[in-house]
Amino acid sequence: MPFIDRLLYWARCEPARDAVVVGDRRITYGELAGRASSLQVPAGEMIAQQIDDPLDFAVTFTAVVGRGRCAAVLDSAWPQDVRGRILEALRPDAVITSADLMEAPHPSQLADAPEDARFYCGFTSGTSGVPKGFVRTVGSWSRSLARSVDWFGLTPGLRVCAPGPLAASLNLYALAECLYSGCTFHSLAPGDPVAKGPLMAQVLRSERIEHLIGVPSALRLALERIEGDLPDLRTVVSGGAGLSAADTGIILRKAPSARIFEYYGASELSLVTARRVDGADGNDVGRPFPGVRIRIDADSDSGRDGTVGTIHVHTDTAIEGYLFGDDGRAFRRNGEWVTVQDQGWIDDDGALHLTGRHGDMIVVAGSNVYPSEVEGALARAGCPAAVVLGIPDARRGCALAAVIQTPPDTIIDAHALRSRLKELLPINKVPQLVFRTARLPLTAAGKPDRTALKVSVLAGDGALERLA
Structure with missing residues (x-):
């Protein structure tokens, strides 16, 4: 594992230092190393774990990968049928839940696996409705951790908070950064959604958090309800979606002395670019991260002529590929270069500007x-003619809107529709806005005209009837 040897080092040198904190519960580095070495881990190479509690998660993840196994991190937010289809495709040797945590008869020695060993299986959205499974090698993360810890200034004893589920690779990576660098990682208790702004405000203030990591929506929800400022908050790191000027303004008001960083990356690539946000405008996503080179389109050497094209990355931190679910619309290799099909351009200063995510993917919080995927769920819910759009949203960055084609006299129970969609989709994929129309506009090719629909939604011109 990329941080096992480092964790053991901190357990020897600073055994009483808190490693992970959740509310009033804490586990020190010495306790984390001891519990992980004593945890009973099933035999096999691929061990899936579905554990919501951050303390138990850290112990289990450390125990699994510290024994040289690959930990597949399942998300409890998945609907039951999605979880079943993932397990069928993954075929792990065992699945560990909170109810399965048992002490082994004899402690085991923990250690980092070889650099080419697989240690982590994560999941990212797929077009079929079932997430794609990717795997990480020890070397891909150990190289990335060494660079990011230095770049973002994580130092031993720093109090760090990443207010999101550890099934999300952004938050899991933040945990790994902490255990690698000897920081204290703070998280939310199971069942406490990031959206509980008052709870996050309490954690930030009572625990005197110094380093905050999250997607823009989580950062905004954590900070906007704070009364007064946060003098202890020294660094804020944003990833996963673009940081707006409004988001930056909230951070600067609540933590006026904090350094603000924004990075662009992907689960398949690790960090690609990063920048220091100084409060002045900035519509780029930074320059290449250490160890990374970027070009636009496969045949371009630099892409610095302002031409928009597919972003290609040369890095030693990318995945090898997908275990399953590869739909050909995301990660690809072109020789020594890789891409997730995102679009952008490079300015004369070498900074990358994003113009679109790969394909028609929408980034929501x-x-x-x-x-x-959402249109398929709508069809299963009785709305076969529906189009899903991404609409700019000040809180989430982007909100989902569904436009349903139905005869004018058809009665649609919007509440019942949303309830059905919640059974079929994770909550973050359920449209926030639902409209109806008697006829969907079509392009010359006979496909739904998404651009025209988006214009109608934004204009509120009466062409669409809002249901919810």
Whole structure:
């Protein structure tokens, strides 16, 4: 594992230092190393874990990968049928839940696996409605951790908070950064959504958080309800979606002395670019991260002529590929270069500007959503003619809007529709806005005209009837 040897070092040198804190519960580095070495781990190479409690998660993840196994991190937010389809495709040797945590008869020695060993299986959105499974090698993360810890200034004893589920790779990586660098990682208790702004405000103030990491929507919700400022907050790191000027303004008002960083990356690539946000405008996503080179389109050497094209990345931190679910619309290799099909351009100063995510993917509060997945769920809910759009939203960055084609005299129970969609989709993929129309506009090719529909939604011109 990329941080096991480092964790053991901190357990020897600073055994009483808090490693993970959740509310009034804490586990020190010495306790984390001891519990992980004593945890009973099933035999096999691929061990899936579905554990919501951050303390138990840290112990289990450390125990699994510290024994040289690959930990597949399942998300409890998945609907039951999605979880079943993932397990069928993954075929792990065992699945560990909170009810399965048992002490082994004899402690085991923990250690980092070789650099080419697989240690982590994560999941990212797929067009079929079932997430794609990717795997990480020890080397891909150990190289990334060494660079990001230095770049963002994580130092031993720093109090860090990442207010999101550890099933999300952004938050899991933040945990790994902490255990690698000897920081204290703060998280929310199970069942406490990030959206509980007052709770997050309490954590930030009572625990005197110095380093905050999250997607823009989580950062905004954590900070906007704070009364007064946060003098202890020294660094804010944003990833997963674009940081707006309004988001930056909230951060600067609540933490006037904090350094603000924004980075662009992907689960498949790790960090690609990063920049220091100084409060002045900035519509780029930064320059290449250490160890990374970027070009636009496969045949371009630099892409610095302002031409928009597909972003290609040369890095030693990318995944090898997908275990399953590869739909050909995301990660690809072109020789030594890789891409997730995102679009952008490079300015004369070498900074990258994003113009669109790959395909028609929509980024909602840092989560990737394919319209086809939501449209499929709408069809299963009785709305076969529906189009899903991404609409600019001040809080989430982007909100999902569904436009349903139905005869004018058809009665649609919007509440019942949303309830049904919640059974079929994670909550972050359920449209916030639902409209109806007697006829969907079509392009010359006979496909739904998404551009025209988006214009109608934004204009509120009466062409669409809002249901919810």
